[in-house]
Amino acid sequence: MSKKLKAAIIGPGNIGTDLLIKMFRSEWIEPVWMVGIDPESDGLKRAQEMGIKTTAEGVDGLLPHVVEDDIRVAFDATSAYVHAENSRKLNELGVIMIDLTPAAIGPFCVPPVNLAEHAKNLEMNVNMVTCGGQATIPMVAAVSQVQPVEYGEIIATVSSRSAGPGTRKNIDEFTRTTAGAVEKVGGADKGKAIIIINPAEPPLIMRDTVHCLTKEAPNEAAITESVHAMVKEVQKYVPGYRLVNGPVFDGNRVSVFMEVEGLGDYLPKYAGNLDIMTAAGLRTAEMFSEEVSNGAIELPARG
Amino acid sequence: MNLKDKKVVLHDMSLRDGMHAKRHQISVDQMVDIATGLDEAGMPLIEVTHGDGLGGTSVNYGFPAHSDEEYLGAVIPKMKNAKVSALLLPGIGTVDHLHMAKDLGVSTIRVATHCTEADVSEQHIGQAAKLEMDTVGFLMMAHMATPEKILEQARLMESYGANCIYCTDSAGYMLPDEVTEKIGLLRAELNPTTEIGFHGHHNMGMAIANSLAAVEAGAIRIDGSVAGLGAGAGNTPLEVFVAVLDRMQANHGIDLYKIMDVAEDRVVPMMDQPIRVDRDALTLGYAGVYSSFLLFAQRAEAKYGITARDLLVELGRRGTVGGQEDMIEDLALTMAKEKGLI
Numbered sequence: 001m002s003k004k005l006k007a008a009i010i011g012p013g014n015i016g017t018d019l020l021i022k023m024f025r026s027e028w029i030e031p032v033w034m035v036g037i038d039p040e041s042d043g044l045k046r047a048q049e050m051g052i053k054t055t056a057e058g059v060d061g062l063l064p065h066v067v068e069d070d071i072r073v074a075f076d077a078t079s080a081y082v083h084a085e086n087s088r089k090l091n092e093l094g095v096i097m098i099d100l101t102p103a104a105i106g107p108f109c110v111p112p113v114n115l116a117e118h119a120k121n122l123e124m125n126v127n128m129v130t131c132g133g134q135a136t137i138p139m140v141a142a143v144s145q146v147q148p149v150e151y152g153e154i155i156a157t158v159s160s161r162s163a164g165p166g167t168r169k170n171i172d173e174f175t176r177t178t179a180g181a182v183e184k185v186g187g188a189d190k191g192k193a194i195i196i197i198n199p200a201e202p203p204l205i206m207r208d209t210v211h212c213l214t215k216e217a218p219n220e221a222a223i224t225e226s227v228h229a230m231v232k233e234v235q236k237y238v239p240g241y242r243l244v245n246g247p248v249f250d251g252n253r254v255s256v257f258m259e260v261e262g263l264g265d266y267l268p269k270y271a272g273n274l275d276i277m278t279a280a281g282l283r284t285a286e287m288f289s290e291e292v293s294n295g296a297i298e299l300p301a302r303g
Numbered sequence: 304m305n306l307k308d309k310k311v312v313l314h315d316m317s318l319r320d321g322m323h324a325k326r327h328q329i330s331v332d333q334m335v336d337i338a339t340g341l342d343e344a345g346m347p348l349i350e351v352t353h354g355d356g357l358g359g360t361s362v363n364y365g366f367p368a369h370s371d372e373e374y375l376g377a378v379i380p381k382m383k384n385a386k387v388s389a390l391l392l393p394g395i396g397t398v399d400h401l402h403m404a405k406d407l408g409v410s411t412i413r414v415a416t417h418c419t420e421a422d423v424s425e426q427h428i429g430q431a432a433k434l435e436m437d438t439v440g441f442l443m444m445a446h447m448a449t450p451e452k453i454l455e456q457a458r459l460m461e462s463y464g465a466n467c468i469y470c471t472d473s474a475g476y477m478l479p480d481e482v483t484e485k486i487g488l489l490r491a492e493l494n495p496t497t498e499i500g501f502h503g504h505h506n507m508g509m510a511i512a513n514s515l516a517a518v519e520a521g522a523i524r525i526d527g528s529v530a531g532l533g534a535g536a537g538n539t540p541l542e543v544f545v546a547v548l549d550r551m552q553a554n555h556g557i558d559l560y561k562i563m564d565v566a567e568d569r570v571v572p573m574m575d576q577p578i579r580v581d582r583d584a585l586t587l588g589y590a591g592v593y594s595s596f597l598l599f600a601q602r603a604e605a606k607y608g609i610t611a612r613d614l615l616v617e618l619g620r621r622g623t624v625g626g627q628e629d630m631i632e633d634l635a636l637t638m639a640k641e642k643g644l645i
Binding site for chain 1: 361362363393394395397398399417419420422423425426427447621622623624626627629630632633636637640
């Protein structure tokens with residue numbers, strides 16, 4: 001029996017397709033289904049061409065096949081509005097849900113910070129925060145792991161071409177969700193998030209700035225070491241995650257300046273913001289799979 | 304140019320755009336003092352917010368001396384006739400801030416986006432319109448897009464519920480012909496009931512000329528700030544603009560001597576530095592860079608030894624937009640490393 005967990009992707013858009021391409025390379029996850037709602041959509045056609053089963057009837061079209069195809073994990077790349085229903089239906093059948101929407105029903109997951117804990121507890125729904133959150137919260141955590149952080153602020157700048165209609169229509173959800181996760185996962189007492197969309201051509205690579213205000217004078221050597229170590233952790237699943245400048249220390253302010261280049265699987269390389277979401281989502285599912293394989297957790301029983 | 308009897312609604316920016324020039328450190332007393340002076344001079348609209356809009360308080364843009372709530376709560380009850388507006392940049396502020404402003408008595412919400420990204424404003428413009436506020440769509444850095452693109456984006460904002468659209472020269476880059484073309488197209492193509500506005504900066508010395516061109520082309524609302532207190536070389540200096548409109552017999556409704564006195568007696572004494580077209584402010588206009596980058600670039604020069612001018616020109620070359628203040632220190636560090644300074 002294969003050690004790989006079988007997966008479904010809901011939402012055949014840019015994110016879903018990029019995720020699918022990454023999944024073909026995974027040692028731990030095997031893509032089986034792509035779920036859409038429009039039979040004519042390019043995304044479903046692409047998935048079919050790649051040899052994946054598809055349904056255009058939404059999650060309801062997938063449900064009858066879950067047990068027979070042994071689907072154990074699903075990635076939701078649709079919208080916050082439909083995620084709750086998708087999750088309820090699939091959780092009932094014992095499918096672990098990786099939520100790439102801003103719905104955030106389950107706990108936030110930023111892999112190098114708290115994934116191990118979620119996997120150990122077999123959380124049946126984890127939320128991948130936002131692209132800006134995935135790119136910056138590891139840095140906030142790198143500082144807060146050294147000493148208390150009173151305030152964490154992140155500024156994510158993404159290219160106009162990589163900011164989809166969902167993000168644009170619900171930009172407040174980005175700022176709220178990211179700020180919340182800077183606190184809950186990053187470990188800052190108070191979080192703030194800012195997103196800037198830049199239309200320059202050629203498109204700019206995602207840039208992220210992280211400012212932390214520490215309660216006491218920052219331990220410069222320890223923070224610098226922690227930041228560099230955390231960058232390496234993120235690079236394990238996003239090789240184009242780079243520390244451009246910093247950490248810079250100015251009184252109690254600690255600032256780091258990041259750049260996130262994607263792998264260019266389906267999404268262009270400049271769209272590091274989308275790539276880090278798909279990579280983090282897949283990394284999350286892989287960790288669950290590894291834990292199942294080594295017997296640390298047991299998947300929900302099926303008849 | 305004939306502007307005789309043309310109606311012009313002036314909107315003061317000294318307590319919002321002026322916050323940039325004061326590093327957001329205007330005191331509540333100074334705000335109330337200036338706002339009451341403007342109210343007495345007949346100013347119909349006064350903007351009061353952090354320089355970067357509601358929720359702008361941050362490491363990135365600067366922590367203000369007081370919160371938006373404190374400023375608005377202090378100023379609004381003192382106004383006899385003037386209405387108070389607040390600025391909101393989606394991506395920085397949220398609809399929650401909008402509700403807070405409305406509850407404090409703000410009557411006009413100005414939702415600002417980069418001139419090609421209007422679709423991030425749907426939530427905020429829609430909500431302000433639903434609350435029956437005077438709802439303005441504010442297209443920033445308008446020199447970076449064609450007139451047709453500006454019109455397309457203006458139509459989006461109009462469709463979300465904005466009753467007024469601004470063409471905003473955030474970099475002080477535009478020359479009068481460009482203003483005429485852009486405002487003229489908006490006036491010709493937008494819904495006739497939608498008002499048009501222009502917001503200028505004086506970085507190329509063109510703020511008065513551009514504002515006149517805007518009025519002639521069909522704008523009714525003109526932003527400026529008393530004594531020019533604003534980012535970069537400041538906004539259209541309102542007391543000067545009022546004097547010019549007076550000579551042209553336009554219908555502006557402001558008492559010239561009173562606004563001159565507010566400028567001279569209340570605003571100039573609190574300036575941290577003269578608001579003028581110095582070489583860095585001129586570079587903003589020349590290179591087409593967001594005006595509030597000025598003081599950040601000067602601080603980076605002092606800290607890292609790269610001239611503000613070199614930083615601003617490079618930021619312009621890279622196509623940075625409003626809100627990317629974090630790129631200034633980042634770029635200064637990169638340039639200082641390249642030069643072996645750090």
